[in-house]
Amino acid sequence: MPRNSHQVSPHAILKGREMGLHPNPRTKASNARIRRKRWFIGVVALGTCVVLHTELSQGSPRRKQGPPRRQEGGAALPVPPGQVVQTGPERRSRRWQQRPQPQPPGGPQPPPAQQQQPVLDSYVVLGYNDLGMHCMNADFSQLCILPPFNSLHAQLIRRGIEPEIVEEDENVSVEYRIPNNTTSVNKTNFWQYDQALFGVDLPPDVGLTGNSLAGTMALTGHNDWAATGIPITPIDDGGFLNAYPLATIEAKVQGNTVATTRAVVPVSWEIACNLCHAPGQPGPAVDADILAKHDQAHGTSLLGNGSVLCAACHADPALGAPGLPDVSAMSHAMHSSHASRVEVLQNQGMTNTCYACHPGYETNCQRDVHYAKGIFCTDCHGGMSDVGSPARRPWVDEPKCGDCHSRNEFEFEEPGQLFKDSHGHGNVHCAACHGSPHAITPALTVEDNIQAYEHQGYLGVISKCTVCHTSIPTNEGFEHKR
Numbered sequence: 001m002p003r004n005s006h007q008v009s010p011h012a013i014l015k016g017r018e019m020g021l022h023p024n025p026r027t028k029a030s031n032a033r034i035r036r037k038r039w040f041i042g043v044v045a046l047g048t049c050v051v052l053h054t055e056l057s058q059g060s061p062r063r064k065q066g067p068p069r070r071q072e073g074g075a076a077l078p079v080p081p082g083q084v085v086q087t088g089p090e091r092r093s094r095r096w097q098q099r100p101q102p103q104p105p106g107g108p109q110p111p112p113a114q115q116q117q118p119v120l121d122s123y124v125v126l127g128y129n130d131l132g133m134h135c136m137n138a139d140f141s142q143l144c145i146l147p148p149f150n151s152l153h154a155q156l157i158r159r160g161i162e163p164e165i166v167e168e169d170e171n172v173s174v175e176y177r178i179p180n181n182t183t184s185v186n187k188t189n190f191w192q193y194d195q196a197l198f199g200v201d202l203p204p205d206v207g208l209t210g211n212s213l214a215g216t217m218a219l220t221g222h223n224d225w226a227a228t229g230i231p232i233t234p235i236d237d238g239g240f241l242n243a244y245p246l247a248t249i250e251a252k253v254q255g256n257t258v259a260t261t262r263a264v265v266p267v268s269w270e271i272a273c274n275l276c277h278a279p280g281q282p283g284p285a286v287d288a289d290i291l292a293k294h295d296q297a298h299g300t301s302l303l304g305n306g307s308v309l310c311a312a313c314h315a316d317p318a319l320g321a322p323g324l325p326d327v328s329a330m331s332h333a334m335h336s337s338h339a340s341r342v343e344v345l346q347n348q349g350m351t352n353t354c355y356a357c358h359p360g361y362e363t364n365c366q367r368d369v370h371y372a373k374g375i376f377c378t379d380c381h382g383g384m385s386d387v388g389s390p391a392r393r394p395w396v397d398e399p400k401c402g403d404c405h406s407r408n409e410f411e412f413e414e415p416g417q418l419f420k421d422s423h424g425h426g427n428v429h430c431a432a433c434h435g436s437p438h439a440i441t442p443a444l445t446v447e448d449n450i451q452a453y454e455h456q457g458y459l460g461v462i463s464k465c466t467v468c469h470t471s472i473p474t475n476e477g478f479e480h481k482r
């Protein structure tokens with residue numbers, strides 16, 4: 001294929017080229033903020049940080065401030081169905097020592113020599129998740145912070161000189177299935193407590209919005225299709241833990257398949273409250289301890305009164321739950337009250353204390369190009385008190401790509417919109433080309449790189465014009481804007 005001067009080079013990404021954060025006033029300010037934060041992190045983490053001797057770490061002073069990198073996707077840990085997996089502190093610190101050596105960005109990848117030619121059909125479908133990681137509880141017998149609830153999106157594009165995003169069309173359907181993860185009812189007890197927690201008696205394997213582990217996507221009204229609330233767990237049908245299960249998405253016109261793709265449906269129940277609550281004891285004791293501490297501190301009577309939905313009182317936009325007036329939002333309550341409590345973990349060698357509750361040790365919720373470059377949670381989000389600040393709107397005031405990146409003629413998030421809801425070039429969703437938040441490609445996980453590889457023959461952002469255009473537009477450049 002002749003190389004077009006407008007075409008941006010994906011190989012630059014693969015080679016880890018200097019990206020050049022161009023100085024503009026806003027970027028300067030936010031970079032200074034980040035540097036300040038880094039300095040702070042550097043101070044508190046001093047003495048506990050682990051220096052990894054890898055190619056990536058060289059020349060990157062930030063690298064040693066991060067957590068040790070974990071092995072990429074699909075760790076094959078056999079888990080009997082239904083068993084609650086909690087990572088104990090001993091296990092954690094032991095495993096911490098024995099951590100696997102870091103992988104190059106992209107992990108083990110098909111060698112470039114085997115680059116496959118993309119299939120040039122008349123349609124192309126791109127799949128992505130709204131979040132880089134969906135967390136859920138494993139055991140609902142005492143409490144629920146988050147239920148199994150995953151939202152998979154897809155954009156269907158009719159290829160052409162001017163590609164067209166397919167929306168309302170009665171002949172078109174978009175279907176999804178997750179080949180090695182077809183049932184959840186024997187992997188979590190969610191369906192025994194759905195009535196108590198959410199007031200609905202759902203059929204087995206049906207999630208809170210009526211969707212199951214396979215089915216048909218619906219139009220969202222924002223240029224794409226989605227299946228919301230897919231009740232998937234991180235246990236595959238063979239009983240193995242896999243936080244990055246791959247869905248197959250199939251677009252059909254009059255029943256005939258015209259395009260397929262594979263996209264990750266990320267899910268984890270690695271919420272390690274047991275690092276501090278009833279450490280070393282089984283899951284039920286951990287949840288009982290949390291409820292008991294809550295009752296002691298706040299005069300509630302949560303323990304022993306049936307399963308508790310935290311969002312019944314604490315507002316939680318992730319569940320569309322308004323909460324009770326005068327009770328803090330779930331995110332505020334958790335981050336502000338635990339801000340000083342997590343500090344003890346730093347003494348145990350945990351440089352990134354977000355992993356105290358966010359996945360995690362076995363699971364990389366952040367597994368993207370930034371991780372590979374030594375940019376971690378607090379570089380983008382700030383620390384616990386920043387996240388717990390009452391001035392912040394949980395799930396709304398999130399970091400933006402445009403806080404740090406700037407480039408001539410490039411636009412990033414649409415004003416007032418999150419990354420997950422924004423469109424870039426020609427109304428294509430950001431995530432369709434870049435991957436989901438925290439899994440921005442090229443990612444460390446093989447699974448998250450599959451789509452780009454299968455569509456264009458190389459990893460990274462979808463940058464090959466002919467994935468969507470039938471010929472490379474030569475009259476104008478590539479517009480990275482809406």
Ligand code: HEC
Nearest residue numbers: 271272273275276277290293294297337341342345356357
């Ligand atoms: C770094 C240690 C640590 C971790 C990790 C941790 N907690 Fe706590 N938590 C504490 C401490 C310490 C207290 C105070 C206990 C006391 O009052 O005796 C507490 C208290 C609580 C309380 C009582 C309300 C309050 O804040 O006063 C709740 C509820 C709670 N934790 C929930 C959780 C949940 C849910 C998780 C996991 C998502 C979690 N905690 C993880 C240390 C931790």
Ligand code: HEC
Nearest residue numbers: 143294298300308309310312313326327328333334336337
């Ligand atoms: C019946 C209502 C109710 C339920 C259910 C409930 N809480 Fe609370 N929670 C409160 C009240 C009231 C407070 C104290 C006022 C406040 O912090 O807003 C509180 C405080 C907290 C705090 C301390 C906040 C701080 O700033 O110190 C945490 C943490 C917390 N709750 C976590 C949880 C978790 C986790 C669950 C689910 C297991 C839960 N709560 C369920 C009513 C509730």
Ligand code: HEC
Nearest residue numbers: 316318330331334338354356357377381383384387394395
């Ligand atoms: C003590 C447990 C705990 C720790 C430690 C923790 N989180 Fe959280 N975090 C939670 C819980 C629980 C939720 C889910 C809240 C909800 O459902 O609304 C959450 C949700 C979030 C959200 C989404 C909601 C929002 O406010 O926008 C962000 C962002 C977040 N955490 C960032 C962080 C970062 C960054 C760190 C490390 C500095 C961190 N968290 C450490 C428990 C924790």
Ligand code: HEC
Nearest residue numbers: 131132354358366370375376377380398399418419420437
């Ligand atoms: C490169 C910057 C960056 C890093 C590093 C990062 N995040 Fe985020 N995070 C974001 C952005 C951007 C969003 C908002 C995504 C959107 O707008 O759709 C976000 C959103 C979130 C949310 C809300 C749910 C979601 O996915 O939208 C949580 C929870 C969260 N981050 C936790 C974390 C934790 C924990 C870490 C470290 C393990 C982390 N983040 C690392 C940029 C980052």
Ligand code: HEC
Nearest residue numbers: 013018019020369373379380399400401403404419434440
């Ligand atoms: C906290 C600042 C920050 C935020 C927020 C942020 N980035 Fe980055 N990003 C960086 C830095 C720093 C690098 C590494 C640059 C380097 O190595 O030269 C980077 C690298 C990248 C790269 C690799 C580029 C290359 O040429 O190597 C991509 C792609 C990328 N970011 C996309 C995104 C997207 C998409 C978002 C929003 C979801 C985002 N970034 C949010 C700071 C940020």
Ligand code: HEC
Nearest residue numbers: 008009401405407412413422423424425428429430433463
């Ligand atoms: C049609 C595919 C496509 C869409 C849609 C798209 N991008 Fe990009 N994006 C690219 C390409 C191609 C590059 C350049 C990569 C390179 O330089 O190698 C890029 C680069 C970036 C970068 C790195 C810029 C830098 O500093 O060099 C960020 C950040 C980014 N995009 C964010 C976004 C956001 C936010 C959206 C949605 C509003 C979006 N993109 C939509 C294809 C896309």
Ligand code: HEC
Nearest residue numbers: 006007008162163426428463464465467468473476477478
């Ligand atoms: C993921 C799919 C996708 C990729 C990849 C993509 N485009 Fe596009 N492009 C579109 C869509 C959709 C439109 C909107 C067509 C319309 O105006 O209706 C568009 C429109 C355009 C237009 C305006 C066309 C016109 O005549 O109005 C130009 C120029 C263009 N793209 C150039 C590029 C270049 C150059 C590349 C490669 C660097 C590229 N595109 C990669 C989907 C894509």
